[in-house]
Amino acid sequence: MGRSVDVELRHVTKKFDDVIAVDNVSLEIERGEFFSLLGPSGCGKTTTLRMIAGFEHPTSGEVFIQGQPMGATPPFQRNVNTVFQNYALFPHMTVAENIAFGLEMKGVPKAERQRRVEQALRLVRLEGYGERRPLQLSGGQQQRVALARALINQPGVLLLDEPLGALDLKLRKEMQLELKHLQTSVGITFIYVTHDQEEALTMSDRIAVMNEGKVLQIGTPEEIYERPNCRFVADFIGESNFLEGRVTEVAPDRVVVVVDDSFPVVAPGGPAVSPGEWVTLAVRPEKIHVQPGSGQVGVNGHHGGRVEEVVYIGTDTYYLVRLSDRVTVRARLQNRSTGADGRGGLAHGAEVAVSWAPEHTLVLT
Numbered sequence: 332m333g334r335s336v337d338v339e340l341r342h343v344t345k346k347f348d349d350v351i352a353v354d355n356v357s358l359e360i361e362r363g364e365f366f367s368l369l370g371p372s373g374c375g376k377t378t379t380l381r382m383i384a385g386f387e388h389p390t391s392g393e394v395f396i397q398g399q400p401m402g403a404t405p406p407f408q409r410n411v412n413t414v415f416q417n418y419a420l421f422p423h424m425t426v427a428e429n430i431a432f433g434l435e436m437k438g439v440p441k442a443e444r445q446r447r448v449e450q451a452l453r454l455v456r457l458e459g460y461g462e463r464r465p466l467q468l469s470g471g472q473q474q475r476v477a478l479a480r481a482l483i484n485q486p487g488v489l490l491l492d493e494p495l496g497a498l499d500l501k502l503r504k505e506m507q508l509e510l511k512h513l514q515t516s517v518g519i520t521f522i523y524v525t526h527d528q529e530e531a532l533t534m535s536d537r538i539a540v541m542n543e544g545k546v547l548q549i550g551t552p553e554e555i556y557e558r559p560n561c562r563f564v565a566d567f568i569g570e571s572n573f574l575e576g577r578v579t580e581v582a583p584d585r586v587v588v589v590v591d592d593s594f595p596v597v598a599p600g601g602p603a604v605s606p607g608e609w610v611t612l613a614v615r616p617e618k619i620h621v622q623p624g625s626g627q628v629g630v631n632g633h634h635g636g637r638v639e640e641v642v643y644i645g646t647d648t649y650y651l652v653r654l655s656d657r658v659t660v661r662a663r664l665q666n667r668s669t670g671a672d673g674r675g676g677l678a679h680g681a682e683v684a685v686s687w688a689p690e691h692t693l694v695l696t
């Protein structure tokens with residue numbers, strides 16, 4: 332089957348008086364894709380979603396759904412459905428009545444409604460709950476009712492605005508896996524708004540990272556994580572050490588940057604930089620090796636340092652290592668069966684050798 336675009340935004344801008352909530356956003360979302368809009372509070376995710384739903388209209392630019400320009404098409408005439416964070420269930424109706432509401436409005440006969448309600452309840456694993464009222468359900472169950480109510484209309488596209496935001500962490504993690512499973516089995520395009528990077532990485536086929544109304548990067552979770560294209564993305568997705576330095580060598584296969592006028596760091600070739608230029612290097616804490624013993628500065632990428640802080644977090648331990656007067660890096664090492672205590676050589680105050688592979692050094696300009 333060929334690639335087919337379900338939702339497209341073409342140069343979409345939305346202004347509220349002086350505020351530019353969404354700033355010239357263009358993106359294409361494919362049919363059946365789980366696509367997330369990820370970014371901090373106020374970056375324009377919800378406004379973007381509301382324009383796809385038809386609750387807001389672009390100040391300029393155009394939204395296309397299944398190839399059709401939406402113009403001022405009202406929400407109910409779009410082949411989309413929205414699931415909100417607060418569920419918006421009717422408290423006086425049973426679960427089954429809540430789920431069937433949309434079908435009843437459309438005049439679908441009762442027998443057909445019942446059949447589809449049963450099917451929707453099965454889909455969200457709430458068989459047998461049809462006669463309860465929303466307040467007799469847990470938060471996670473209410474969220475599933477809201478999902479069933481949206482899915483029963485069999486929309487081409489489902490829009491979800493922080494749908495798991497009100498749930499506690501454990502339930503949220505369970506629901507993330509369920510949602511992903513559900514999306515794969517129904518094959519509907521999901522457009523998912525979240526500020527939670529882990530949630531986006533877990534569920535998405537692709538992610539658009541937004542900040543201040545702009546889309547900074549679009550890619551698969553792996554692309555976004557392994558090759559962030561700017562400092563904001565490298566910082567917002569996962570964790571990064573940032574090191575400022577000056578380029579001293581540019582070769583086809585490598586770039587050398589001297590950090591803090593004191594130690595050289597090797598990065599892969601490729602970035603468009605020239606000698607003398609100041610750049611920022613980003614290195615993930617989990618890519619950094621720390622070994623007991625003193626490192627020789629600048630030899631084979633090993634830097635000598637001293638452990639200043641040890642933070643045990645169960646699966647891993649963080650080590651804050653000072654490399655020079657002005658530079659520290661944070662390393663994240665997995666705790667194997669020995670636990671953190673097994674690393675006597677890495678205790679607070681220990682002299683250590685720090686290294687990471689050139690391919691794990693990202694040059695940001």
Ligand code: ATP
Pocket residue numbers: 347350351352353370371372373374375376377378379526
């Ligand atoms: P959050 O995660 O906090 O919901 P968000 O990324 O979804 O944030 P939006 O709700 O899209 O961000 O808001 C983007 C910007 O537009 C914010 O500065 C917000 O204050 C502003 N904004 C959103 N809706 C309106 C409105 N109806 N009137 C005026 N300003 C608005």
